[in-house]
Amino acid sequence: LHRDLPREGPGDDGSTERALRLTGILNGDRTNARGVDVLDIGCGPGAQTIVLARETGGSVVALDVHEPFLAVVRRRAAGAALADRIRTVHASMTALPFAHASFDLIWSEGAIFVMGFEPGLRAWRPLLRERGALVVSELSWLAADPPAAARAFWEAAYPGMASRDANRATIERCGYTLVDDFVLPRSSWFTEYFDPLERRIDALTERHARDPAALVQLAAEREEIDVVRRYGDAFGYVFFVMRKAAP
């Protein structure tokens, strides 16, 4: 279902670039001679990895547990003439194989939810150099009183989902300073993620019309898209841009 989609979560290059500008870590703005070291956690097929390598001019480690995604990242990196600056690492975000203070920038689009927002922020902080930046996108409640159907769906699908304000408070509590945050545009759910996924769901529903187990799975995937279509004003993916605070 998910093989060879351009993205594995909501996002778009413009939003990645906007969040990156907020960190101040851009090509040519180097604070040291060594160049920028970037870690992209839960990189998936690597749409944002390419932007990070291109716009920082640095070295990017693209990490995921799913090796087939990493093969796509390597292919995309070669296609963008960035293979010498993008290295893939097959590992889990829960046991990152890097020394403390290895990175100037840690990035994670739509993946910190795997560990949970607060556990992820706490676990990754030691890997950042002094004043390093952490940027994550996280599904967050935007409405104070979301519709019951939206609440019921996400309580089952992502019980740890918090409000934007609660996530801001978590950031400060975990040893970071929030630089800024912004909500991903609604189009970024659809153009490169739900639209191709929905076409895949349609095709597979037809092909597996006599397979009840497959149909249940496909209907569950479609439900998320419907919930976003109907109630997408009540929640959103928020890009949080933060810096490691002094201890």
Ligand SMILES: C[S@@+](CC[C@H](N)C(=O)[O-])C[C@H]1O[C@@H](n2cnc3c(N)ncnc32)[C@H](O)[C@@H]1O
């Ligand atoms: C929602 S996708 C986002 C992918 C990509 N950042 C994007 O926006 O297209 C979440 C990613 O996290 C990866 N993932 C899941 N569990 C993981 C783990 N324990 N460690 C590292 N990556 C993991 C998945 O394989 C998937 O690529």
